[in-house]
């Protein structure tokens with residue numbers, strides 16, 4: 001039986017259900033939420049529980065929170081909102097962009113030890129175990145510090161079997177370099193998901209990644225740069241090419257964030273831009289896919305089969 005670590009304990013992968021594979025419950029500089037809660041507006045926890053409860057009622061079973069420590073991950077918050085909403089939340093270890101410069105001069109094994117501890121023993125003193133590893137490269141490609149983190153993530157994967165999500169820059173095909181390093185470390189490409197892959201419409205590149213065995217996070221919705229409908233047309237092309245089981249659609253939505261001036265007004269503006277929040281997939285994208293000819297059966301597999309396969313390493 002394959003299991004995945006959620007913030008409330010191990011979950012059978014068969015019970016993941018409808019899974020949004022890349023979201024953020026909260027993003028802020030580390031520690032700000034506990035020390036300066038007023039920067040997040042009033043009743044932020046209640047508002048989060050409300051949004052997640054609504055999502056659960058609409059059929060969202062699981063969220064992978066891709067918030068690393070440098071993005072302000074707060075596991076106690078994840079535990080509270082998961083328990084109160086009934087949505088399974090999978091927490092993340094690893095590192096996003098802007099790794100400290102000293103990372104370039106220490107062994108990946110040393111950093112891997114931290115990630116392994118967060119997977120096997122828990123994060124801080126909480127006992128809450130991470131269920132996914134993360135590393136990042138953007139338009140500058142894999143930097144010296146980023147390379148050390150990537151190798152650390154690889155070594156933690158080899159030790160624990162926990163899969164890897166990669167922040168990537170598909171328009172620059174940066175995934176090719178990330179994959180080469182992970183392969184050099186001995187990582188099975190079926191343990192790797194390239195996130196933000198719908199920031200390009202280059203179906204040839206995306207299919208190449210999946211031919212290597214990797215998964216794709218089509219996790220920018222509504223997103224910027226590429227129009228949402230273009231993203232959906234790309235998704236449909238990948239489904240039609242036979243890769244539905246490798247796709248992990250999601251939003252990369254920031255469900256709460258620090259807004260020094262007027263947090264409530266900022267959130268209101270966000271809601272105007274995307275009133276559906278993390279239900280955009282079900283409310284908008286699935287309708288677009290229907291219009292493009294996807295069947296009910298096709299839709300029932302999306303956000304279910306891909307994430308489950310990913311966590312089972314298929």
Ligand SMILES: [Zn+2]
Nearest residue numbers: 022024066252
């Ligand atoms: Zn993200």
